[in-house]
Amino acid sequence: MPDATRLTPLAVMILATLREADMHPYELMRLLKERRDDRLVPLQKGTIYHTVARLERDGLLAEVGVDRDGNRPERTTYTLLDAGRHAVEHWVRSELPQIDRPSDFRVALSEAHNLERDEVVALLDRRRALLISSVEEHRAGLGRAAESETPEQFLVELQRQAALLDAEVAWQDSLRARLSDRSLPWGIAEIPEHIQKKHRVSKETTP
Template sequence: MTAPVKSSPLGLTVLALLHYRPLHPYGIQQLLKQWGKEHVVNVGQRTGLYRTIERLQAGGLIAVRQTERDQQYPERTVYEVTDEGRAVTREWLEQMLAVPKAEFPVFPAALSNMLLLSPAEVLPILERRAARLTAQRAELARQAADDELGLPRITLIENEYLMAVLGAETRWLQGVIGDLRDGSLTWSPEMLAAFQEAQEAQEAPESAPGGE
């Protein structure tokens, strides 16, 4: 009996693509890019895709359909989704859609340690992030506007979500930048040290009457 395969965004996407037709890894990678899935799954390195395919095969979720041999290309293994893979795909998809997952993205972790820098240092850094977010959102909007195929809305629904998230983060970030500029959000080592001392004083146990 094979061990259960841990779900992942890339694993789900590979299984979903194989629902349409059998594919070799290079074909999977090309479809991921053609369909714009690189915005939602990490396909920057081919090794990650191959490791995911190996895990899915070891778990019995996909199987080798055939091996293609062509003089112009190296030997390519074509994979297809199994019946168990179809069932697991539905299970993963329902779980990911319905249950918010406790994720640990980079930006909140950086925000939680931002006090290591001064407000004057943080301001231009966040301004650079805001500019990049605006550019990313504009690129997604451009891709939607340039859609010459008239694809159904459902095929690009993840782009709608990404644009909404980018817009919300940009608005929040602009608010923080404004607060940094007018001084309503500020801190210093002295301020933080004083706060820490006050917290420790409140948490210190009171001496018992007549104690030593």
């Protein structure tokens, strides 16, 4: 099996979406756009079809049927294999604690519901330690700059980053608290059935 950490963010999102139900690439693209996942990764028809083909070649998903709707071209439906499910989980575990790859973290966060609640809390705790270290580093840098009388106009970017880090820590602490006290529903099993139907989520295809 290929190294899951080398999956592209788009590949992870495709595999994660197939956890919900078998789909053809066009349906995958439509659903991802409907959920506004194009905020996280570019969603282009050619790239999606190419990625699906590569994932099939790597043994992470498999063809389960070919349909034709009227005069439209045939559409191949794919299903997620166990290897693909494990690859998603492994990728999220690898990226969720990181702070140096913001775009990958956003995808990992959007797919964190594929992991158990307690594991997500533990991974976020690891990330918090890195965030705090970075906050302290930025504060120390600003302190040294003040001591050396560095003109503030040269420090505005550093000030911005320090403020963003403070906000990130506060946001993550809030998320962790909601996960820990279970006030935030987590996992497909905790989504009400009428909401599952509305958003095309199915329990039956999850492990």
